[in-house]
Amino acid sequence: LTALRFGDYAGAYAATGNQYGGAAVRGLAALQLQHTNEARAIAAGLMKNGGPTRGYLPQLFLARLAEGDGNERDAERWLEAAITNQHADYAGEIIPYVPAGEALGALYLRRGANAQAIDAFNATLLTYPNDPRALYGLAAAMTADGQVAQAAATRARFEKEWKGADVTMDAAALL
DSSP states (O other), X not given: OHHHHTXXXXXXXXXXTTSTTHHXXXXXXXXXXXXXXXXXXXXXXXXXXXXXXXXXXXXXXXXHHHHHTTOHHHHHHHHHHHHHHHHHHOOTTOOOSSOHHHHHHHHHHHHTOHHHHHHHXXXXXXXXXXXXXXXXXXXXXXXXXXXXXXXXXXXXXXXXXXXXXXXXXXXXXXX
């Protein structure tokens, strides 16, 4: 999961299914590496017995797969389920590796639904105030929406939070 989060898609793809997030992490990495057939096989395995109902990583993966298939409704449905599960499972200082609201904002940003992306990133920032990826996505959505001054201020917040990171942030890193 750490490899996936920091853009080492080959490393995440090579990980065994016994590691945290297992199949879902491998599926997300497969999508990033454009191994679509492998991703579909992983999804088929996850959908046995009615599909995942708990956790959030399988739902994030299935959302990205649905998005890639052009099924935006299912993508949103999976992301909403992931958000619900995260709110039920994470509290206090325990935070998920990939905030599902951040992923929803990224979906809207890729779709060009800038106002929805802004709302989703702002909602994520209410729960995780200094999430640098949500700040990055919010700045990108604001820029696309023509909110230049707000985007610059948000980008400055992102730069402060991302300072010292050993990886470069780009839109592809937003799951």
